[in-house]
Structure formats: structure tokens, C-alpha cells
Amino acid sequence: MAGDPVLDGVPCMLIRGGTSKGAFFLAEDLPDDPRERDALLLRIMGTPDPRQVDGIGGAHPLTSKAAIVSRSEMAGIDVDYLFLQLGVDEAVVGTTQTCGNLLAGVGPFAVERGLVDAEASTTSLRVRMLNTDDVATATFATPDGRVDYDGDVGIDGVPGTAGGIRLDVGAGPERSLLPTGNVTDTIDGHEVTLVSNGMPVVLLRASEFGVTGEESPEDLESRPELAETLEGIRRQAGPLMGLGDVTEQTVPKMFLLSAPRAGGAISTRAFIPHRV
Structure with missing residues (x-):
């Protein structure tokens, strides 16, 4: 420059x-x-x-x-x-x-x-x-x-x-959509799907975390126990996805999935990784 x-x-x-x-x-x-x-x-x-x-x-x-x-x-x-x-x-x-x-x-x-x-x-x-x-x-x-x-x-x-x-x-060379080779894995007792499709993400059932999918981002961000639980899963998912220690990284993103509202196929609440 x-x-x-x-x-x-x-x-x-x-x-x-x-x-x-x-x-x-x-x-x-x-x-x-x-x-x-x-x-x-x-x-x-x-x-x-x-x-x-x-x-x-x-x-x-x-x-x-x-x-x-x-x-x-x-x-x-x-x-x-x-x-x-x-x-x-x-x-x-x-x-x-x-x-x-x-x-x-x-x-x-x-x-x-x-x-x-x-x-x-x-x-x-x-x-x-x-x-x-x-x-x-x-x-x-x-x-x-x-x-x-x-x-x-x-x-x-x-x-x-x-x-x-x-x-x-x-996808780029030698990349897998499912980095663990599994459709589902279990972390801390929760069934997860780990996906790497441009953005590494962890998919979870919202109901397992007391979330209906209708909550506002502000509501979910006000729940420290939820954030702590998801962060624990995120840090364990990182090495499984080939990302190493993700403590200081912004990936993977965490997605809570629930039934669709107002049309669509599914409802999501995304933690990216801490803001919703």
C-alpha cells in the first residue's frame, strides 16, 4: 500500500x-x-x-x-x-x-x-x-x-x-460436509450435528435447552446458564471439527433448532458464538 x-x-x-x-x-x-x-x-x-x-x-x-x-x-x-x-x-x-x-x-x-x-x-x-x-x-x-x-x-x-x-x-479440496463422518454425535449428553459448509456450525434441539424458539435474542442473551452450557459444547465441538482449541475463536456457531413459525421449514436461534 x-x-x-x-x-x-x-x-x-x-x-x-x-x-x-x-x-x-x-x-x-x-x-x-x-x-x-x-x-x-x-x-x-x-x-x-x-x-x-x-x-x-x-x-x-x-x-x-x-x-x-x-x-x-x-x-x-x-x-x-x-x-x-x-x-x-x-x-x-x-x-x-x-x-x-x-x-x-x-x-x-x-x-x-x-x-x-x-x-x-x-x-x-x-x-x-x-x-x-x-x-x-x-x-x-x-x-x-x-x-x-x-x-x-x-x-x-x-x-x-x-x-x-x-x-x-x-466445497474446497479434501473437505467433508460432516467433519466427524457422523450425522449425529453426542456432547455433554446432547445430540448434535456438526456441519462444515463454508461456516462451521453445531446444530442442536432447542427443546433440550428449555428454549421454544419464540424467544427474542435479548431474552436468550440474558440466560447465563444457557450461554455457559452452549459454550462448553462449542469448545468440545471445535477439536471434533478439526478446528483445534476454539476458546478464542468465533467458530463454530451454535444453532438451536425448533419447529417453524410463520411459515418456513424450521426455526433457528443462532449464537455467533455469544451474541444471538
């Missing part, structure tokens, strides 16, 4: 993808040294501070994220994407996981910053996710060669509608 990022500033785009919002950067605009890069991103987000008042973070893990994008040197790949999960009240930067939400913004960002040329109506590009070595194809509307952010696609957790982005994700 050239110049002083503090004095000169760093080009950045804020993009919502799915139910997350993140800061998108070109790799060439950030320091090459990971420690310098992470320190700069923490400063940009305003971490550590529960309000992130001195930065652009939104005081929640879903809005304290960064994507670093560059042209790919790999054959058949258009751009490389590195995801970073930044803490809110703790100065931590996680690179173990990827993020499908911010992946949705990589294509439009690549077009806006000139990494790829937009097609006349619809653009598709191949994205290598550096965190997991998975590859995705992103397809989105580009009428007249410009990204169209408007549309009629709506998702739970986000008000209004926006343009849809299709993501087709393929």
Missing part, C-alpha cells in the same frame, strides 16, 4: 450483504503485514468499545466485519476474498471462518472498483474464499453495465427489499 492510512485515509465501501454489513477494501489499499492490517481495521471499526463510537462498526458482530478483495492469480477465478470478523468490545480479529453474507457483496464491489467488467444485463464471476479455500459463483443484475442494487428480494432480519444475488458455493 502507498501513503499513511491514518493521515491519508483508506478507500472503503460499506455494503450490506444478507443480514450483515461490512467494510470492503482492496487488498492493495491495506498494509501487507497482517498485524498492521488488523490494527488498522480495529481502529476503523472503533474496536474495542461496545458502542464502537469512534469507528464505523455498528456495535454488533453482524456489523463489525471486513472483506478484503483482490484480483485472483488462480486460473478460472476472478477475485480472491478474505473475510475478517472484528470484535466489538474486544480487540480481536478472526480469520478462521468465512462469511456468506459479505460474500454477497464481493461481486458488486469488484465491479464498482474495476476488478472485473460488468456485462450488459447480468454478471457472473468466480470468487475464491481464502479463509476456507472454497469457490463460489456470484450472479447479479448489471443492466447497462451498472450494478442494480434495487429489487424485490426480501429476507428475514432486513427491512424492505433489494436486488437479489445468487451464490453457488462449492
Whole structure:
């Protein structure tokens, strides 16, 4: 990178993808040294501070994220994407996981910053996710060669509608959807399903933890016993999933599953890993 990022500033785009919002950067605009890069991103987000008042973070893990994008040197790949999960009240930067939400913004960002040329109506590009070595194809509307952010696609957790982005994700080499080889395992007496599909997750029955699935995130976050139990399971699941000691990591995520409400096939409450 050239110049002083503090004095000169760093080009950045804020993009919502799915139910997350993140800061998108070109790799060439950030320091090459990971420690310098992470320190700069923490400063940009305003971490550590529960309000992130001195930065652009939104005081929640879903809005304290960064994507670093560059042209790919790999054959058949258009751009490389590195995801970073930044803490809110703790100065931590996680690179173990990827993020499908911010992946949705990589294509439009690549077009806006000139990494790829937009097609006349619809653009598709191949994205290598550096965190997991998975590859995705992103397809989105580009009428007249410009990204169209408007549309009629709506998702739970986000008000209004926006343009849809299709993501087709393929697993990287030597990856297994079920890292233990089992459909179910038992941890601390609870039946769990461990899944690694871009994001490592632990699936559990909500009823085993006294949860109906109708509780608000605030309600679940106010239950220290529940958080302690889930954290115990999470730490044991880490080594089983090949992640090693996950005490200081943001993966795997913990999902409590229950019967669907207001349509759909299933209801979920996600601990990511501590906020709900």
C-alpha cells in the first residue's frame, strides 16, 4: 500500500450483504503485514468499545466485519476474498471462518472498483474464499453495465427489499460436509450435528435447552446458564471439527433448532458464538 492510512485515509465501501454489513477494501489499499492490517481495521471499526463510537462498526458482530478483495492469480477465478470478523468490545480479529453474507457483496464491489467488467444485463464471476479455500459463483443484475442494487428480494432480519444475488458455493479440496463422518454425535449428553459448509456450525434441539424458539435474542442473551452450557459444547465441538482449541475463536456457531413459525421449514436461534 502507498501513503499513511491514518493521515491519508483508506478507500472503503460499506455494503450490506444478507443480514450483515461490512467494510470492503482492496487488498492493495491495506498494509501487507497482517498485524498492521488488523490494527488498522480495529481502529476503523472503533474496536474495542461496545458502542464502537469512534469507528464505523455498528456495535454488533453482524456489523463489525471486513472483506478484503483482490484480483485472483488462480486460473478460472476472478477475485480472491478474505473475510475478517472484528470484535466489538474486544480487540480481536478472526480469520478462521468465512462469511456468506459479505460474500454477497464481493461481486458488486469488484465491479464498482474495476476488478472485473460488468456485462450488459447480468454478471457472473468466480470468487475464491481464502479463509476456507472454497469457490463460489456470484450472479447479479448489471443492466447497462451498472450494478442494480434495487429489487424485490426480501429476507428475514432486513427491512424492505433489494436486488437479489445468487451464490453457488462449492466445497474446497479434501473437505467433508460432516467433519466427524457422523450425522449425529453426542456432547455433554446432547445430540448434535456438526456441519462444515463454508461456516462451521453445531446444530442442536432447542427443546433440550428449555428454549421454544419464540424467544427474542435479548431474552436468550440474558440466560447465563444457557450461554455457559452452549459454550462448553462449542469448545468440545471445535477439536471434533478439526478446528483445534476454539476458546478464542468465533467458530463454530451454535444453532438451536425448533419447529417453524410463520411459515418456513424450521426455526433457528443462532449464537455467533455469544451474541444471538
